[in-house]
Amino acid sequence: MPSRTSHAPGVRRPDVPVAVVTGGARGIGLAIAERFLAEGHRVALLDIDRKTLRATERRLRDPDRVLALVCDVSNQEQVKPAIRRVAKAFGRIDALVNNAGIAIFKPVHETKLAEWQRVLAVNLGGAFICTQACAPVMMKNGGAVVNIASISGLRASTLRVAYGTSKAALIHLTKQYAAELGTVGIRVNCVAPGPVDTAMAKLVHSVAIRQDYYDTIPLNRYGTPEEIAAAVFFLCSHEASYINGQTLAADGGFEALGVGLPTLRNQFNPMRERRKPK
Numbered sequence: 001m002p003s004r005t006s007h008a009p010g011v012r013r014p015d016v017p018v019a020v021v022t023g024g025a026r027g028i029g030l031a032i033a034e035r036f037l038a039e040g041h042r043v044a045l046l047d048i049d050r051k052t053l054r055a056t057e058r059r060l061r062d063p064d065r066v067l068a069l070v071c072d073v074s075n076q077e078q079v080k081p082a083i084r085r086v087a088k089a090f091g092r093i094d095a096l097v098n099n100a101g102i103a104i105f106k107p108v109h110e111t112k113l114a115e116w117q118r119v120l121a122v123n124l125g126g127a128f129i130c131t132q133a134c135a136p137v138m139m140k141n142g143g144a145v146v147n148i149a150s151i152s153g154l155r156a157s158t159l160r161v162a163y164g165t166s167k168a169a170l171i172h173l174t175k176q177y178a179a180e181l182g183t184v185g186i187r188v189n190c191v192a193p194g195p196v197d198t199a200m201a202k203l204v205h206s207v208a209i210r211q212d213y214y215d216t217i218p219l220n221r222y223g224t225p226e227e228i229a230a231a232v233f234f235l236c237s238h239e240a241s242y243i244n245g246q247t248l249a250a251d252g253g254f255e256a257l258g259v260g261l262p263t264l265r266n267q268f269n270p271m272r273e274r275r276k277p278k
C-alpha cells in the first residue's frame with residue numbers, strides 16, 4: 001500500500017488543475033512539480049524514496065496543494081491505490097509526468113538479468129502502469145501525459161544496454177499510448193533530455209565524462225532541471241493542444257549532431273576553455 005507521508009491535503013477545489021509527477025522527490029521531477037505549482041496547479045508527488053519525499057514535502061510547505069505518496073511505480077499494487085488517493089483528494093488529474101527512472105551503466109557482458117529487468121520495470125513498466133492507472137480519471141476532463149525518456153533512447157551508446165533500451169521503448173510506448181488515448185482527449189508526448197545536473201547524473205558521470213559532454217554538445221553545457229520542466233510544462237499546456245505522440249529532445253543540440261568529432265569542433269569552439277567540468 002502506498003503511504004501518505006503526513007497530513008491530508010486541503011479541501012477539494014474542482015477548478016484547479018492537478019499534475020501527478022512520478023520520481024518527484026528530487027531532481028528533474030521536483031523541478032517539474034515546482035513549475036506546475038508556480039503555474040497554479042495542485043501536485044501529487046509519487047516517489048519510492050520516503051526520506052527525500054518527506055523532506056521535499058516539508059520544504060514545499062503547501063499541504064493544500066501538495067500530496068506526497070510513497071510508491072514504487074513499477075508495482076501496480078502500489079500505483080493503483082496511490083492514484084485512487086490522488087483522485088479522492090483532488091477530484092481530477094490533468095497531467096501525468098512519468099519521470100521516475102533509474103540508471104545502471106554497465107557493459108553488456110556485466111549487466112545481470114536482474115538489473116536489466118529492474119531498469120525495464122521502472123523506466124518502461126512504470127510509465128505503462130501509471131498511465132493506465134491515471135487515464136480513466138484524466139478522461140473526464142481531458143489531459144496530457146509526458147514521459148521522460150533520454151538522449152540514450154534516441155542514440156545508442158556504450159554501457160547503456162538496459163537504460164538506453166528502456167528509454168527507446170518508452171519513446172515507442174509514447175506513440176502507442178498517443179494512438180489510443182488521443183481518441184479520448186489525452187495527449188501523450190515525450191521529452192528526451194540530454195545530460196542534466198542532478199543526483200542521478202552525479203552518480204554516473206565522472207569528471208572525464210562531463211568534459212566529453214561539454215565537448216560534444218553544441219551548447220557546451222549540461223541542461224538544468226528547470227529547462228526540462230519548461231519543455232514538460234509546454235507539452236502539458238494548451239499551447240501544445242495539437243501535439244500528440246511526439247518526442248522533444250531537450251538536449252542542447254546533442255541529438256542533432258551527426259558527425260560531431262570533438263577534435264574538429266574544438267578547432268572552432270571558443271567556449272571550450274571556459275566550460276570546465278565542476
Ligand code: NDP
Nearest residue numbers: 023027028047048049072073099100101150195196198200
Ligand atoms: P534522480 O535519481 O535525481 O531522481 C529520480 C527520483 O525517482 C528519485 O527520487 C528516485 O528515488 C525516484 N525513483 C526511482 N525509482 C523509482 C520507482 N520505482 N518508483 C518511484 N520513484 C522512483 O533522477 P533525475 O532527476 O536525474 O532523472 C529523472 C528522469 O530523467 C529519469 O527518468 C532519468 O532517466 C531521466 N533523465 C535524466 C538525465 C540526467 O542527466 N539526469 C538525462 C536524461 C534523462 P531513489 O533515489 O530511491 O532512486
